[in-house]
Amino acid sequence: MIPIALDPRFARLAVAGNGPLALRRFRALRAVGAADAILFSDAPADDAVIAAGGSLRRALPEAADLAALHALWIVDLPRGRAETLANAARDARVLVNVEDVPQFCDFHSVAEVRRGDLLLTISTNGRAPGLSSLIRRDLEQKYGPEWQERVAEIGALRADWQREGVAMPEAAQRIAAIVAERAWL
Known part of the structure; x- marks a missing residue:
């Protein structure tokens, strides 16, 4: 893996999924400046409808949608649907992360500590996210507000x-x- 810090103002990002983890990922993208991020959900919960507002697409992305993206997080979809969508995204040259399925990931989301412009990240290359979380908590204590x-x-x-x-x-x-x-x- 190649670690990079991506400025969300210059990338078209989306999340595809139907559950609370998909909404959490969407909110996380918005929180770091991905104002144009899209949430694709063919069965959105009420809180997703409210949170995503006009950025909600009530379907999973199709070829034309994928062609407009740079990166896609796939979350809370059954494995078969996630794999099919990941393959379609790759065919469209979109980077893909299927949460908790490392073999379907082109990139991994890192554990992070943010203090204004200071960004500390932790990655285990998708192999031990629980360990990344523990290290993140340690860094939060060492690098306070x-x-x-x-x-x-x-x-x-x-x-x-x-x-x-x-x-x-x-x-x-x-x-x-x-x-x-x-x-x-």
């Missing part, structure tokens, strides 16, 4: 240094000095 402000402060300093023409290695040294001086790590 104060890290949001720390990242913002360093980001502002870095922007100033860039305007001043400070080279990247020098900026890295300055950041390391601040972190050491304040005993952040």
Whole structure:
């Protein structure tokens, strides 16, 4: 697997599924900025209808729908339907994640800790999601809410240094000095 951080403003994302886990994945995508994410569900629960609003499609994606996507999470569908949909998505050159079925996944969703612009991720390549969750909880304790402000402060300093023409290695040294001086790590 190749770890990347994907800006949802530049990718067309969707979730296909009928249960609470599909709605949870859809909400998670929306929470990180995927404002245009779509929820495909051929049997949506009332809470999915409310949460997805105009982004709900009351069917599973067909070829034309898939052709417009970059990535698709398939959640809460029976294995046979999930496999058929995953294969159709791949035929359309869409990256696919079938939740909890690693052999059908082109990518894996990571466990994450977010503190403003700080994003810490954990992956076991889909092999041990429970372990990823435990590590995530540990990181949540070690990197508390104060890290949001720390990242913002360093980001502002870095922007100033860039305007001043400070080279990247020098900026890295300055950041390391601040972190050491304040005993952040």
